[in-house]
Amino acid sequence: MLTQDQISTIKATIPVLEEHGVTVTTHFYKTLFEDYPQLLNLFNHVNQDTGAQPKALAYSLYQAAVHIDRLEAILPVVHQIAHKHRSIGVKEEHYPIVGEYLLKAMQEKLDLSADDPIIEAWGATYEIVADVFIQVEKEMYEEAPWEGFKNMRVDKKVRESDEITSFYFVPEDGSKLPGFKSGQYISVEASIPGEKYKHIRQYSLSDAPGMPHYRISVKREESPQGIVSNYLHNQVEVGDVIPMSAPAGDFTITETDKPLVLLSGGVGLTPLLSMYKRAREVQPDRPITFIQAVRNENVHGMKEEIQQLQQDDHIKHIVSYEKPEDINAGDLHGLLTKETLAAFLPDEGEYYLCGPEAFMRAMYNELQELGIPADNISYEFFGPTMTLAES
Template identity: 60%
Template sequence: MLTEAQKETIKATIPVLEEHGATVTTHFYNTLFEDHPELLHVFNHVHQKTGMQPRALAYSLYQAAVHIDRLEAISPFVERVAHKHRSIGVRAEHYPLVGEYLLRAMQEKLNLEKDHPVIEAWGAAYGVIADIFIETEKKMYEDAGWDGFEELEVVEKRLESSEITSFYVKRANGKPLPPFEPGQYISIMAQIPGEQYTHIRQYSLSDQPDTGYYRISVKRESGPDGIVSSWLHDSVRVGSTLPASAPAGDFTVKSSPAPAVFIAGGVGITPLLSMMKQQKKAEPERPMTLIHAVRDGRTAGLTAETKDWATAPHKRFLVIEHPAHSEDGDAQGRLTADTLRRFMPEQPADVYLCGPEAFMQTAAGLLSQTGVPDDRIHYEFFGPGTALEPAMAEEY
């Protein structure tokens, strides 16, 4: 248990975390991986190099400090991160090691002694927060369809666009696949020839449940971040097996009498399409709208399926940044507040948002401009982010 004095000490570090949080967490990851390189089999290397993972951890520390009096307030955050932890294989035995290196990073970067009240308070806080994660993840491991990573066999590979390929997979052992919630993802462990460490990536399940297979639809990325997607596109064939963890994630559609609006940026359509299909089956009379923003028609994947989905009362609008590259499209240019006003339903709606982080930040800002309250905006990150800070821009 945290004492009141320790809670006050934690709260006093909030300005320090705002200014130096990312410095502390970057140092934490550097020293952790230097001493324990085996953990690089678990963590995303690219997110370390770009600083995305350290920034996400710094944000987590900041949120813990802000809500230290009522840690139950961060339960949605805990749930989201715990899903990711379970999907990549984080276990209870990892937490003491992480705590040791995190406190050491605080000492070294904030120039504090080991017995300083700040270090003692954060040590106590980390113990409490770690226990919350361990208990949450224990339940998730118990409820998962299988433990750890299991071989899934590719039974079909389909080109969806110039950038996106779908992989249909079934259990290599022949057992039925467990159900999943539309919007969830699976983690693929890529063992790429020539790479020292394995790479784990999350891919949304892009078709509805109860098909007898899982489907992931993968965009080929460029540069270092594309090492796994390029390997999938170029080297994985029908008959190949992929180690994968059971479906995870809390980005799921909620039953409601209100209209549902799905806003996708590029390949962000993947979890939304699963939601859209299942909602059409479960609540066929619910008004639903898809707004899909893409660079051009050549790169937009799964368009035939979104067109087939769009029958009354379900509407589909394609926003194309470069309309010269496509004969399709309901709006041209980047997504704007005016575009949203044009396509959004008049009555209050629940909005589901997915795509690159910059797209979602801008879209969240545009939704605020059009009067959509924050509690009606639901979103999923492709990466380690945990919360959106809406960018109040005129367009994306």
Template identity: 50%
Template sequence: MLSQKNIDIIKSTAPILETHGVAITTYFYKTMFEAHPELLNIFNHANQSQGRQQTALANTVYAAAKYIDQLEVLLPAVKQIAHKHRSLAIKPEHYPIVGEYLLKAIKGVLGDAATDEVIGAWEEAYHVIAQVFINVEKEMYEEAEQQKNGWKDFKEFYIEKKVEESAVITSFYLKAKDGTPAPSYLPGQYITIRTAIPGEEFLVNRQYSLSQAPGSDKLRISVKREADRDPQGKVSNFLHNQLKEGDTLEVSAPAGDFYLEKGPQPVALIAGGVGVTPMMAMLGSIAENEPDRKTVFIQAARNKEGHAFGIEAAEKISQLSDGKLYVAYEEKKNESDVCDVTGYISKDFLQEVIDSNSICYICGPVPFMRAVMRHLTELGFTEQNVKYEFFGPAIALQS
């Protein structure tokens, strides 16, 4: 239990952390990775180079300072992060390492402002917050292991089949090497794959959404080849270009707090680019379990070449008594390309096609999600009726 004195000290540092948070977390990652390079490949290098990981952690540290006396306010964010930690096999022994380098970063960036009293208060606060994570994650590890066909940490799967879904997205069907069926999961959740890549000293981890409804004897992930950005996607290119059917990967049990909720309310699934992957699991689940549920499926792609799952999505929609499918292309390469929207999805379009009582699920690139969120907010959708998933560290969608 934190003393009132230390609570007051922590809360007094919140404005400083809001200003210097990214500098602190940048310092933190640099020094921690220098001392513990074995932790580097747990993280996505592109997110590190783009600063998303640093920004996400800075936001978390700032929120912890602001609500240190109301930690229950942080519980939804804690659970979201804890899902990712469990999927990556983060364990209690990692927390002292993080704490050591986070305190060093606060001291290194703030200098004289980080007095012994301030550092002492943050050390005590960190132990309290870390224990919250450890307790939540312990329950998640037990749940993953105890569920039917579940397991602890990682398990070997092999690639049964590779299927090209578009010019940039390929699906990988994964089956357990021990012959056991795939575990159940909630449509929208993800797994972590762990693999060795030539030239990398340590195993590399990446998280990918499960892209088909639960209930199969195999797991399906659908991976976009990240070849048009710097740095390129190290793992996605390795999966596309080098792994073949029969090759083995280590896989975590499914995790994640973004998933389809059953119920009578209409649902709108709004996907941009590779953000379609969790939506395919949701759409498949609706087709199998709730075929009378009013459903709108909106898929945005750069162009026809980048449009994945077109036939599969149409088949699933055809199984619904009240389902509608809409496709948006940012550009048409040929006049013969058929879509419902050319350019960006507008507020007027969303108002026209989505029932105002719908629960909306959104996944895609950050600019896409930010625009859709703005439109839905302006149309009167509440926070409770809009759910979204980040591929990577969470950042603010609205200011």
């Protein structure tokens, strides 16, 4: 347990973290990877280059400081991050290394000595938080259907749109695939020719549980951010083998009597499509509203697949094209607004959001203005863990 003096010291660093947190975390990652370059086999290089990962870590430190006297408030975020750690292979032995370099970064960028009360307080805080992560992740590793990365063979490759291609995977050893929860993701480990380190990326499972395959539907991104997606699109073919971790993630559908509302932007449809299929299977009478925001018809993935599923009056599928090429295409044109959302939303429901960060922030704010309680809104970022409610 932290002492009251340590708690007060941590709280006093909140303004410092607001101003210098990203500077500290950027320096932390730089020095960590200089001395432990092998960790680049685990971490997303692009998130380092763009600053997304240092920003996310700085935000986590800030949240820990804000909630230092009630750390249970950040447990939901801890579980989200722990799922990603388990998915990429973060282990207990990594935590002392991370703690050492994080405290060194604080010392160097905040001009503090090793025995400064701030460093001592943050050292004690890190030990507590790290122990929580270690225990949570230990349980996740024990519950995972396989350890580490399992070789999976590409059984089918399907072009879904100008940007999205689906990959169907089956175990190379012929074993039966374990189930997963709709909304979960897997990590693929890509050994790309010419690259010194491996690249790990998470992709949502886009088909329903219980199928003889795992399906991911990958959007081709621009380089360098899209180094893995371009590798999958351009170089991976049917019969190739890709290492994959077991399904992970807590962005999962709940089976209640409330109407289900799925709100996707672009390739954010992938976990929501799995949820859509699952809900139709186990709750065939549950009202569903699936609203897709897409740039135009050419990049609209899985359009026919979703349309074929829409066979009941209690299911609504609305497509909004931001800039359609055909003026008659889709149900709505332009960006989704509070007014257009209000025309299709049920009086109450459970809401699931997934898509680009800007899209999710806009939709979250619109739903809040429409009076939707935050507890009824679930979402997932395709990237380092953040929150919509407090950032």
